[in-house]
Amino acid sequence: MSRTAFPLLLVLALGLAAGCTKVVEDTRPGQPVKTRQVAFKEMIKVFEPMGTMLRTDKYEPHRFAALAAELMTKRDAPWVHFGPDTRYPPTKAKAEVWSDAEGFERERQAFMRATDELLAAAKTKNAAEAEKAYFRVYDVCQSCHKRFKEK
Numbered sequence: 001m002s003r004t005a006f007p008l009l010l011v012l013a014l015g016l017a018a019g020c021t022k023v024v025e026d027t028r029p030g031q032p033v034k035t036r037q038v039a040f041k042e043m044i045k046v047f048e049p050m051g052t053m054l055r056t057d058k059y060e061p062h063r064f065a066a067l068a069a070e071l072m073t074k075r076d077a078p079w080v081h082f083g084p085d086t087r088y089p090p091t092k093a094k095a096e097v098w099s100d101a102e103g104f105e106r107e108r109q110a111f112m113r114a115t116d117e118l119l120a121a122a123k124t125k126n127a128a129e130a131e132k133a134y135f136r137v138y139d140v141c142q143s144c145h146k147r148f149k150e151k
Helices: 006-022 032-055 061-074 101-124 126-150
Strands: none
Touching: 032 061, 032 101, 032 126, 061 101, 061 126
């Protein structure tokens, strides 16, 4: 087999294998796991553009503030869907969400405080304040994911 054909065949084989991977659906009433996953993804769609602005030195104060305000409208959505009977596939939540409910609640509260601070910083239109608050939210998210989310 030629050196150029092998990588091509490998990519094709991996693509076929990925196509065979079954996506686990949430079939429970109300789809709580899927609902919370979608809610987190909706928050990321608002949060990530703020980070891009900061990382690329293209800070737009009015847009950043609007995104921070939109994040506030989405931040409560996922939490109510972590009921005691929602640890089943396709969840990525670790058992500790339920076995250490107090710790999980502390992380949730830290997220709420950090997003409050982000909105306040965004309203100042000061890039340095916005960046500091943005990365505080980022750090809080990472802390919670490290403790309570499967990789």
